[in-house]
Amino acid sequence: MIALREESEIATLRDANRIVSDTLVTLVEQVRPGVTTRELDAIAEDCIRGAGAVPSFLGYRGYPNSTCISVEDVIVHGIPGDRELREGQIVSMDVGAYYLGYHGDAALTVACGPVDELRRRLMDATDRALSAGVQAARAGNYLVDVSRAVQRVCEQAGFSVVRDFVGHGIGRKMHEDPQVPNFDTGVRGPLLRDGMVLAIEPMVNAGKPGVKVLRDGWTAVTIDGKPSAHFEHSIVVRDGPPEILSATPRLIWGQR
Numbered sequence: 001m002i003a004l005r006e007e008s009e010i011a012t013l014r015d016a017n018r019i020v021s022d023t024l025v026t027l028v029e030q031v032r033p034g035v036t037t038r039e040l041d042a043i044a045e046d047c048i049r050g051a052g053a054v055p056s057f058l059g060y061r062g063y064p065n066s067t068c069i070s071v072e073d074v075i076v077h078g079i080p081g082d083r084e085l086r087e088g089q090i091v092s093m094d095v096g097a098y099y100l101g102y103h104g105d106a107a108l109t110v111a112c113g114p115v116d117e118l119r120r121r122l123m124d125a126t127d128r129a130l131s132a133g134v135q136a137a138r139a140g141n142y143l144v145d146v147s148r149a150v151q152r153v154c155e156q157a158g159f160s161v162v163r164d165f166v167g168h169g170i171g172r173k174m175h176e177d178p179q180v181p182n183f184d185t186g187v188r189g190p191l192l193r194d195g196m197v198l199a200i201e202p203m204v205n206a207g208k209p210g211v212k213v214l215r216d217g218w219t220a221v222t223i224d225g226k227p228s229a230h231f232e233h234s235i236v237v238r239d240g241p242p243e244i245l246s247a248t249p250r251l252i253w254g255q256r
């Protein structure tokens with residue numbers, strides 16, 4: 001069952017996602033060679049708690065940290081630790097905040113210093129794929145329209161969409177119905193309606209789509225070792241253009 005949110009609930013979701021996007025802005029400013037993923041996580045936790053929220057990821061199915069920081073061939077769910085960022089790498093940062101009973105969730109990928117053409121194009125395509133998916137999330141469309149829009153942008157750029165992880169409904173719980181695949185599953189899925197809240201989150205590999213989860217039970221890496229990017233927004237389906245809850249004028253992604 002997919003929830004339809006009241007405007008009062010959407011107002012709180014807006015606040016939760018504002019905390020997430022403010023945290024991401026702060027993280028982006030801290031990305032530089034030599035910074036550890038643990039340092040980034042600590043900064044994010046301070047930001048989230050400083051705003052009166054609780055990190056959504058911490059303790060979720062035993063997850064040990066407040067953020068996921070996924071470097072290079074790590075697709076998603078990178079556990080913060082001693083790893084230092086190096087110039088030329090890309091880093092995906094995923095943040096969730098629980099505020100007054102509702103969750104916000106968003107992610108983006110940035111470069112550490114100058115990066116090569118492949119990584120630039122990969123980040124650009126994933127960001128545009130998110131934007132295409134967001135724009136397809138309108139009342140009257142079906143869920144598969146979102147999935148197809150995302151997939152088309154990725155594959156036209158010559159990259160592959162990850163099948164093993166999907167986006168999701170979000171609200172009182174971080175993961176609610178429906179699942180939001182980034183590829184055409186062959187089923188139309190539910191009709192989208194005004195007030196549905198979705199987290200759309202393409203994960204895109206420069207090479208093959210295959211995923212391997214490391215022995216820690218979380219870290220998902222590309223099988224071929226090539227880099228991967230991840231962008232996510234939480235949005236409200238509307239009768240017209242969707243409302244991007246996790247957008248911020250201070251940093252623009254998934255809005256093209």
Ligand code: MF3
Pocket residue numbers: 056057058060063068077094105106107168199201232
């Ligand atoms: N944005 C991711 C998701 O929606 C982050 C979850 S990390 C976890 O699944 F640790 F909380 F699982």
Ligand code: CO
Pocket residue numbers: 105106167168199201232
């Ligand atoms: Co998510």
